[in-house]
Amino acid sequence: MKRHHTAAVAALACTALVLTGCGQGDDTGSSGLEACLTDPAGCNSGSRADGGEITWALDGSWGTWNQNTSEGNNAYVSMALVGLWPYTGQFDPEGEFIVNEGIFASAPELVKEDPVTVEYTLKNGANWGDGTDIGVDDFIYHWYATSGDSSLCDGCDAANITRGSQVESITGDGSAITVTYKESYHSAEWAYEEVLSEPAHVAEAQGFDWANNPKDMAAAEQYFAETVPTWSTGPFEIQDAKAGEYVIYVPNEDWAGDTEVTLDKVTFRVIDGLQNIVTALRNGEIDGASPFSVTAETITQLQGAEGLEYAVAGGPSWEHIDLNTKSEFLSDPVLRQAVFTAIDVENVIDRTYAYVQSDIERKGNHLFRNGSEYYQDHLSATGQGTGDVELALSMLQEEGYELKDGVLRDPDGEVVELDFRYSESKENRRVTGELVQANLADIGIEVELRSIPDADLGTVLGEGEFDMIDFGWSSDPVFVASASQYWETGSGSNFGGLSDPELDALIAEVNGTLDLDEAAVRANAAVQQVVQDAYSLPIVDTPVAVMVSDRLVNVRDNWASQQRSAYNIAEWGVAAE
């Protein structure tokens, strides 16, 4: 095992040397995008020429046109539909929520707290791109589709019913739409809830009596899943598209937004594989991409390319190591704390993610990004992730564990052995495993590294087939539901089976206030408790890159949006001469 560890370190050191030798540019990017470090929401800005075309690569495909459904709730569908979808709003790269200017005249307003009642004011002229205005029926359609209630939609497979199942009624009066929630709804993130998806009048025109017949409602959802949208509420409308391959957008002349669209055409095109994207970009076949992974080799190639800019930063997911509380040995919280204490996270980062993002920081909070106004470091004070072998051993010895001949035995005399699981295609996770293996060898624990075929990660997690596992969660500025999803007893995503009544009570409190600041305080209390439970050890916000032709302006990455760089597609343009 030590030999593996040494080999991994040697391999990465070689990569670093190669990078140092070949690198010609600044590893934080050049000119326009370089400013993203200090001005994430305003970097690479510039005046736009009238006209122009952009081809943007997506590194994954999609097989549906309906984001409501289980199969449609992923980042690639979201990117493919970014030009037309009726989002309530978008978080910008600074985490600030910007209301959709093409649909709403103002931000949603909380008009009553008990029950929670929210009023939306539609913008004058907000429409579906086919001459039909957006109205109350469209709000009701979205509610039914995401209600999870078979009396409203019989056969719908909504990916998320958290909000839809809590709606009591929706009424409309002209441009004012009022959504009344059930008594049980108390989310501090009420203003961010999605309230629209597809046009009700299109469903009716297709012969679906969605409002009165739950089966028709499900059939309408299926229709939207299979059919390329002919409607649009955004700055662009689809000219041509093929699921999983491409979407060609042209400006939507009926868009009610104030931002002037200058581009004549935007094409989203699937290009599989990071290497293929970089080559196509260098060859001028595409103008940019913001793929979900980045490697040291990619950075090297981008550094030497002419006419391209790139920037690397923490992306929309975060890496962490979770422990299985149902495993033979890790059910003991003291052993879990000792394991986390013996792992040297800074060393892991230096030998993995730091090769692509030199300014990367260790993540100190599960729910809030470093730099967030709500961020508090709950980890440093505990010693978790410091690689402090002495501290870890003293914890164990106090509890009756014994280290003899380099082997750790539990109080019953059993030799402590663990496995570490990771997705086989993720090189950084493999190296992390080898480093963890070396760290835990210092406290006498033998760790077996076991890779997981990529398609089986969900199965391994769901079945709890691990002692330690390295995987990622999506991160966005929304946090209220996350604590419940990750750690609440019985949650389908609490893969390590943590069950802590005290933590459950804290999580319930997070969901019990309408004040966002108060919810954040309570969420931090939950984070502190989960750190005490030594259940999940955050590593970093996974680095991603945006790479663009230097002829483009107003194109930048956005970790806070599922659409990444396309979050502000209306502002995209070709630089004016």
Next chain:
Amino acid sequence: MVVFIIRRTLLMIPVLLGATILCFVLVDVVNDPVQDMVFEIQQSTGEPVPQSTVDALEESLYYDRSIPERYWIWLTGMGDTNGDIGLLKGEWGPSIEGSAMDIGYEISTRFWITLRLVLFATLASIGIAILSGVVSAVKQYSRTDYTLTFLGFLFLAMPVFWLGSLFKEGAVQLNKILGSTVFQTYGSGSTGFQGNGWEVFVDSLPYLIVPTLVLMLGGYAAISRYQRASMLEVMNSDYVRLARAKGVRNRTVMRRHALRTALIPVATFAPLALSGAMGGAMVTESIFGWRGLGVYSLDAIRAGDTFVVMAYVLISGLVVLIGVLISDILYGVLDPRIRYE
């Protein structure tokens, strides 16, 4: 001959059935796409997936049935279905990719994409192989023979992914020198391009050149060795010596007597090579972004998309079996010593 063809055609049915059963079991046993989809939704939404959604997913993908029942439904479409499955009814089943993905449509369009790539590459590789094989044989142990032999083994030894990447980078550099994007490195045609067959072909030319070269060079070496050996064997045969002894001109001996006979092994090998390449172009397709059958099957295997894998197995199996049949028939047609009863 007709009886032979009918018998061989009927024999294809149990072979294909056996292959599909084996593949179905293998793919189904090692994958649980519903659980993986649920995990992905959890990652995406940040919230738990409702049980009603999990149930609907299982029902729509037929994962609420046993493996034998799923296979039977896939084959026959008999039983309680959503009307989207049953090979005998012309339905290929649902894809885990989503409702907008029609497996039948994907297979048919991707088949032509792969055929376009493979047909040109195979024809070109056979042409070059015949030429170099004949030259090598005629000039046996000469510098030309050694050079052609060296080149053949060189391309044979190069992994396709490496050769592809090398040519791709070469194309990028050549474009830079020319100051124009003459060679495209990804895809099989302009995004969204529509037209008749000729227009599609012309549009695909910038995309076709580099991958065709890679497939051609990777494939020609082996055929070239066949051709060389066959030519040498014929040149040393009695009837060729007799023709020479009769004073027939060397060019005529070579063209009329030697080459015609020496082409038999390559001619019979060609359909097999073409059908094999249809199933084996996935590396080249991956590197150059041709969304053909190979890439489709690779993605499906990775994702555990059972019905897509089944469609691929059926189509590629059929193509290979037809290739073998044509090869056998050609052998009988070209070689008068072979007779099929």
